[in-house]
Amino acid sequence: MCASYSPRAFVQVFSLQNPSFRCKITEGTPGLVMALWSPDSRHILTVGILHVQLSIWSLANESVQYVHYLKKGSPGLEFSPDGEYLALLEQRANKEYVLILNSCTWAPVLRFECCDIWDVAGLAWCPDGSGLCTWSAPPSEGLQVHWLSGQTSQQVLSPEREVPETLGVRCVAWSPTSQFLAFGANDSQVHLINTITWHPIAKFPHQHHITTQRCTVYEEPLTLTKSSRTEYAVIESRPTRVAPVVEPRPALGLRFAAVPMQQGTKRLTFCPSGAWIASQDDSCPCVLWIWAIPTLQLHSVLVQRQAITDAQWSPTGDATLVTCTSSRHVSFWSPRGGALLLPSHLSDVSQVAWHPKGTCLLLKGAGEGSLHMFS
Incomplete structure (x- = not known):
């Protein structure tokens, strides 16, 4: 497992089998914009903020190779x-x-x-x-x-x-x-x-008004429990409006934020079986649309209280979708089980990553070094 720290321009590598193992890779003073594993898990690739070069670091022999002329930005x-x-x-x-x-x-x-x-x-x-x-x-x-x-x-x-x-x-x-x-x-x-x-x-x-009964609209409840799972509320009335607003942090002192100026589809992902596709639009950053490919119809809509920051399908092919909104809860959706929220040990989950076998999740918080294994 590797974790990149962009402001400090270095990458730390951890071993799940050997907790005492430590490895630190320094890119340079400007900072990092990207760090990722090679498929053989023997190399880590990094790109600096200036996009001058791609650095390929070998964990096997501690060597480094460079690729130049990267397209900037x-x-x-x-x-x-x-x-x-x-x-x-x-x-x-x-x-x-x-x-x-x-x-x-x-x-x-x-x-x-x-x-x-x-x-x-x-x-x-x-x-x-x-x-x-x-x-x-x-x-x-x-x-x-x-x-x-x-x-x-x-x-x-x-x-x-x-x-x-x-x-x-x-x-x-x-x-x-x-x-x-x-x-x-x-x-x-x-x-x-x-x-x-x-x-x-x-x-x-990405329509703001849902009129068909064939689509299920799930809405995050106003109050969430801190110790157990919470079921989404199902909105059965039609037509129902998916409001293009985001509820900000309580510290802002406002109930609703302004409608985003940017517009367009910002997220798009197929499930591993190819039967479902999830999308997110800038006009409604707190809403996720889920479409059924066999029928080419809208199947479900997830309405959150805050902007969705990440959405990832389970790699096992069971069409389980997990989302997060920079809150302490992680939401799960599946075509069979509906939608629910589970609390985590982090106060602001901003990114999620599935284990390749789909057995657990890695949660990333907004704070520096905030990582948590969620099973």
Whole structure:
């Protein structure tokens, strides 16, 4: 387990089997913007705030390798699903490239230019590792799929469109079977693309009024218990409004915060089975929409009292979704069991991570060094 401390520009590594083991990696004085494990758990990758280089630290022989020309201001750094390759965004002489590295030797395998989209904002691997997609930063709406085999790239969205339809891509997610490619846009909709025909098959709007009885609306109760689980309230009346407001911390002395100025789909994630997709929109940061892919219908809506800061599906395939809102409670949702909240030992859970086997959760608090194992 590794924990990065951005202001102090170092990473600490801990061993769950050997609590006395300690390792500290120092990046430099400016600070860290990213730290992640390699798939073989023998290397830790770090990127500084200045985006000057990617540092690859070996825990086996205590060596370090560097990769230069990272695209500034972009988190474009993704391992392939099988862990064999690392893809990252480069910027050389005002041109943008995708560089593919071998994750064992860290030697370059492939480099291709992103010539049909402008200002690349991110990349995402296809689940079978045969290719990856890149997309432009808003307001441009370029979205392109590149294949490692060398075949012609697939243009899903063109930045040269005279009348923009999506107002820019915010986030992208592949279905686990690679059958669908979904992207969230600044038009506050989730767009679902069939990867066989590359035609859109559905649009999921983040509506503020729920009118259908086929959708279950769960609302966080006003009062929560500190020692036991709390069931969500089910709103049965229709139509019901999902208010685009966030209840701030009590210390602010206000009951409701103003409606966010930013708008667009900010979070998008498929469950491991591909049957469900969860999304979050800037217009309602305290609301999570859950869609059923087989029916292409809205199935559930979770309404929290505070803005949702993280949402993660269980890796076991049982469609359990956990969310947190910088409070001491962690919420769980499943299509069979409904929604409930459980208290944790942290006062402000801001991020969650599942164990690969789905047996427990790692909770991160807003305070420096606040980590807790939750089972």
